[in-house]
Amino acid sequence: MKTKMKTILLVALMFGTLIGYANNNDNEVKAKKTVKVEFNNVKKGQTLTIKSENGIQVYNQKMSISGNYSRTFNFSALEDGIYTAELNKAFEIIIKKFAVKNGLVTFLNNTDVKIFKPVIRAEDNLLYISKLTFDKESLDITIFYNDEEILSETVTSEELLNRAYKLSENKEGDYKVVVNSDDRTYVKSFTI
Numbered sequence: 001m002k003t004k005m006k007t008i009l010l011v012a013l014m015f016g017t018l019i020g021y022a023n024n025n026d027n028e029v030k031a032k033k034t035v036k037v038e039f040n041n042v043k044k045g046q047t048l049t050i051k052s053e054n055g056i057q058v059y060n061q062k063m064s065i066s067g068n069y070s071r072t073f074n075f076s077a078l079e080d081g082i083y084t085a086e087l088n089k090a091f092e093i094i095i096k097k098f099a100v101k102n103g104l105v106t107f108l109n110n111t112d113v114k115i116f117k118p119v120i121r122a123e124d125n126l127l128y129i130s131k132l133t134f135d136k137e138s139l140d141i142t143i144f145y146n147d148e149e150i151l152s153e154t155v156t157s158e159e160l161l162n163r164a165y166k167l168s169e170n171k172e173g174d175y176k177v178v179v180n181s182d183d184r185t186y187v188k189s190f191t192i
Contacts, residue, residue, distance in 0.1 A: 014093075033076040039087045039094060039101045042069040046089050053082040076103035092116050093184075121189040127165040131178065134159060140180040146173045154192045168191060 039048070044066045050059035050073075056076065063069065078100045087094040092165070095113040099106050118131040118139065131139060139161060143151040155161060167175065172192050179186045 032105055033103060033131070034072050034074045035073045035098065035107070036070060036087075037085050037096065039069045040171075040174070042067060042087065043089070046087060049086045049088065051084050051086065055082075058083070075100055075105045082108075089119075091119065115182045115184070118181060118186055120177050120179065120186070122167075122175070122188075122190045122192070125167040125169050125192060127167055127177065129163045129165075129177070131161045131179075131181065132159065133181075142178045144176040145151055145171060147176075154170055 003186070015087045037048075039080065042063050044063055046063045048059075048061045048063070048069070051057050059073075069087075075098075080101050082097060082099050085098070087095045093115045095115065097108040098115070099108055110149055116132040116134075118129055121128050129139075129141060133139075137157040138154050140154050141163070142149060143154070143165065145167075151165070155163065174189065174191050176187065
């Protein structure tokens, strides 16, 4: 009789544990009024920006030292909605999403989203544009010469986009490259 009772108790305990794990959502962290935002390998001069889902900037900080960044924020005064904490590095942007509801903050997932920025460089009369695109995102590239558009194209690539443009040797002046990708705009100005 004791053995039967122990078996029933053990099965009930295991069943309760199983139900507890089934209700646990690993993609969400428990809601709190204050949250700690952390980034590893931060360099001096990089910026942390917190934006609403409408793109309105609610916080901006330029990093003054290199190393690991950790700061506790109280977002309970923010309006309900989805927000992003973005660390803008030299060649990438690391994004953490969180939701604010009734003054409580919940991080939406445990993984950081990385967006790789295009690398734009000019040497003599050559212009090089490269970008890592793991999601096969298209790039809209526009080149201006003295504020007049001279080239506009949309490029789609597999994983690595590499483009080289030869600019006219006899057209010295101010150039500007505008690249649109990942719902963001990147601008580089240079003079030949």
